[in-house]
Amino acid sequence: MKVSLLLFFSFVAGLLVRAAGQMIINRYPVEEAPEAPFAVERARMVEVQLAAPSRGIRDKRVLHVMGNVPRHEFVPPARRARAYSDSALPIGYNQTISQPYIVAFMTEILELKPESRVLEVGTGSGYQSAVLSGLVSKVFTIEIVPELAARAKADLQRLGYTNVDCRTGDGFAGLPEEAPFDAILVTCAADQVPPPLEAQLKPGGRMIIPLNDGSGQTLFLVCKDDLGISKKPVLPVRFVPMRRSKQTER
Numbered sequence: 578m579k580v581s582l583l584l585f586f587s588f589v590a591g592l593l594v595r596a597a598g599q600m601i602i603n604r605y606p607v608e609e610a611p612e613a614p615f616a617v618e619r620a621r622m623v624e625v626q627l628a629a630p631s632r633g634i635r636d637k638r639v640l641h642v643m644g645n646v647p648r649h650e651f652v653p654p655a656r657r658a659r660a661y662s663d664s665a666l667p668i669g670y671n672q673t674i675s676q677p678y679i680v681a682f683m684t685e686i687l688e689l690k691p692e693s694r695v696l697e698v699g700t701g702s703g704y705q706s707a708v709l710s711g712l713v714s715k716v717f718t719i720e721i722v723p724e725l726a727a728r729a730k731a732d733l734q735r736l737g738y739t740n741v742d743c744r745t746g747d748g749f750a751g752l753p754e755e756a757p758f759d760a761i762l763v764t765c766a767a768d769q770v771p772p773p774l775e776a777q778l779k780p781g782g783r784m785i786i787p788l789n790d791g792s793g794q795t796l797f798l799v800c801k802d803d804l805g806i807s808k809k810p811v812l813p814v815r816f817v818p819m820r821r822s823k824q825t826e827r
């Protein structure tokens with residue numbers, strides 16, 4: 578009698594433990610995994626991939642923002658475990674979210690000020706826009722793939738990046754109605770600096786853009802001053818190509 582009672586209670590206890598375990602699992606499905614482990618990985622990303630002397634990102638504001646933006650929220654759920662790895666990752670539609678170091682490098686070199694208005698060409702996941710959002714007063718970002726544009730817009734809204742204005746279209750043409758910009762950041766590789774982007778840069782403004790050369794791509798820093806435009810190669814890179822719509826190809 579006593580033994581069967583004991584068996585009965587241990588059976589019931591087992592059921593309760595399993596139910597409680599399932600409740601915890603249900604509360605944190607993969608998409609809403611708890612933030613804590615990601616925060617640790619993000620802090621390590623900043624230290625090892627960005628601030629380390631071999632990498633040399635020094636701007637405290639850039640390091641701070643990248644220590645806070647939840648990169649795992651901008652990658653597909655299946656890639657989340659690698660969200661803070663030292664690499665670009667696929668985001669669907671044959672496109673990628675850039676390597677964290679490249680995001681930091683491009684952001685730092687623009688020498689952004691809190692009052693800057695920035696244009697990004699190639700929204701992709703929206704991650705770079707989120708980083709810019711924490712550093713400047715207003716971000717405009719254009720994406721040519723409508724599905725990516727819609728997803729990034731929804732993600733940025735959900736995460737509270739209210740100063741980012743997402744547009745769908747061909748960024749080769751820039752955004753004349755919102756120009757001029759203090760800074761322009763292009764995240765897809767072009768054959769030349771698109772003339773509309775050059776025109777939409779403020780005097781004193783800076784643009785960072787990957788350009789195709791014979792064998793690969795180089796990141797160029799484009800500066801505009803009273804004398805005109807100067808172009809300086811700063812880093813060999815690999816970005817997805819800039820696509821063109823019928824309108825801007827003409």
Ligand code: SAH
Nearest residue numbers: 674699701702705720721747748764819820
């Ligand atoms: N900044 C992005 C990286 C995206 S990869 C991020 O943080 O995730 C580059 C993006 O540029 C791709 O999404 C691609 O669809 C987009 N793109 C390519 N050509 C474009 C164009 N002409 N205008 C706007 N976006 C373009």
